[in-house]
Amino acid sequence: MDARTAIAEKPPSLDALLALAAPDMAAVDTLIRKHMDSPVPVIPALADHLIAGSAKRLRPLITVAAARLAGARDDACLKLAAAVEFIHTATLLHDDVVDSSQLRRGRVAAHLIWGAPSSVLVGDFLFARAFELMVGAGSMPALEILARASRVIAEGEVLQLTRAHDLDLSQEVYLEIIKAKTAELFAAAAEAGAVSAGASPERCRALRSFGQHLGLAFQLVDDALDYSGDSETLGKNPGDDFREGKATLPLLLAMARTPGERDFWVRTIDRREQADGDFERALELMRQTGALDATLDLAGRYTDSAKAALAGFGSNIWRPALQELADFAVMRRS
Numbered sequence: 001m002d003a004r005t006a007i008a009e010k011p012p013s014l015d016a017l018l019a020l021a022a023p024d025m026a027a028v029d030t031l032i033r034k035h036m037d038s039p040v041p042v043i044p045a046l047a048d049h050l051i052a053g054s055a056k057r058l059r060p061l062i063t064v065a066a067a068r069l070a071g072a073r074d075d076a077c078l079k080l081a082a083a084v085e086f087i088h089t090a091t092l093l094h095d096d097v098v099d100s101s102q103l104r105r106g107r108v109a110a111h112l113i114w115g116a117p118s119s120v121l122v123g124d125f126l127f128a129r130a131f132e133l134m135v136g137a138g139s140m141p142a143l144e145i146l147a148r149a150s151r152v153i154a155e156g157e158v159l160q161l162t163r164a165h166d167l168d169l170s171q172e173v174y175l176e177i178i179k180a181k182t183a184e185l186f187a188a189a190a191e192a193g194a195v196s197a198g199a200s201p202e203r204c205r206a207l208r209s210f211g212q213h214l215g216l217a218f219q220l221v222d223d224a225l226d227y228s229g230d231s232e233t234l235g236k237n238p239g240d241d242f243r244e245g246k247a248t249l250p251l252l253l254a255m256a257r258t259p260g261e262r263d264f265w266v267r268t269i270d271r272r273e274q275a276d277g278d279f280e281r282a283l284e285l286m287r288q289t290g291a292l293d294a295t296l297d298l299a300g301r302y303t304d305s306a307k308a309a310l311a312g313f314g315s316n317i318w319r320p321a322l323q324e325l326a327d328f329a330v331m332r333r334s
Contacts, residue, residue, distance in 0.1 A: 156180025183215030
């Protein structure tokens with residue numbers, strides 16, 4: 001039984017994990033607020049516009065939970081968790097400029113308020129703050145993990161940019177793109193937490209595997225939601241990927257399964273000559289071909305792999321909470 005079927009009768013929730021992590025996440029939030037400060041007024045204003053919209057702080061939550069699951073008793077993971085949030089926020093600021101996005105987390109994208117140059121430079125400021133926090137955490141292995149992740153994410157973003165409208169993009173290459181641009185930070189967040197706890201290499205690898213598979217599932221669900229969600233729950237406009245001509249997995253599968261619609265895909269995705277009703281037609285083709293279901297099924301398999309990676313942690317109270325996080329990632333609607 002796959003992950004989506006197994007939890008259909010009891011929708012997963014983040015409540016248990018958020019309750020366990022509440023004291024730690026309050027401390028992480030304090031660190032985030034402190035390190036957003038700057039004598040240049042536009043920096044904290046712009047950063048807060050985006051960071052304040054992040055209710056779950058999912059990636060730093062993973063860092064904290066991984067550290068506690070691995071046996072951490074001190075607060076060494078907190079600065080790393082805050083650094084993870086800054087890395088993530090910096091990449092979002094840069095992405096929104098590159099993609100000309102209109103909404104982010106239900107708010108007007110920062111570059112539309114302060115301009116693209118300010119958004120890019122504040123993203124750079126947040127990267128710098130992230131590295132200050134990493135150095136302050138005093139863990140060279142964790143610093144290496146998160147520094148490598150920052151490089152891999154940038155490589156993934158550039159690769160996606162160069163192949164964004166490629167109608168012949170293979171599923172294999174697309175998965176490599178999202179493994180770099182999305183899953184790598186999930187993996188690094190979990191691994192850095194484990195390293196900060198002094199976990200064994202085997203446990204660090206297990207938590208990295210958990211994060212990586214969770215990140216892949218998370219992005220695939222995002223891909224599907226862009227075609228099947230709504231702006232109120234998504235925090236962004238549905239159909240943005242289609243309008244921007246992004247070749248995500250639902251689109252790749254639909255194109256492969258509708259060879260007779262090649263002209264439609266070339267016009268709307270390659271040339272981005274879109275008319276009223278084109279998005280609805282694309283969505284209908286995805287439903288008819290099972291492309292959305294296939295994307296979610298693959299996400300479910302990655303979720304199963306994420307949960308399996310936690311098998312060696314026994315009856316630790318953090319384990320079921322993290323497993324439910326994996327289920328939440330594949331069943332969420334936003």
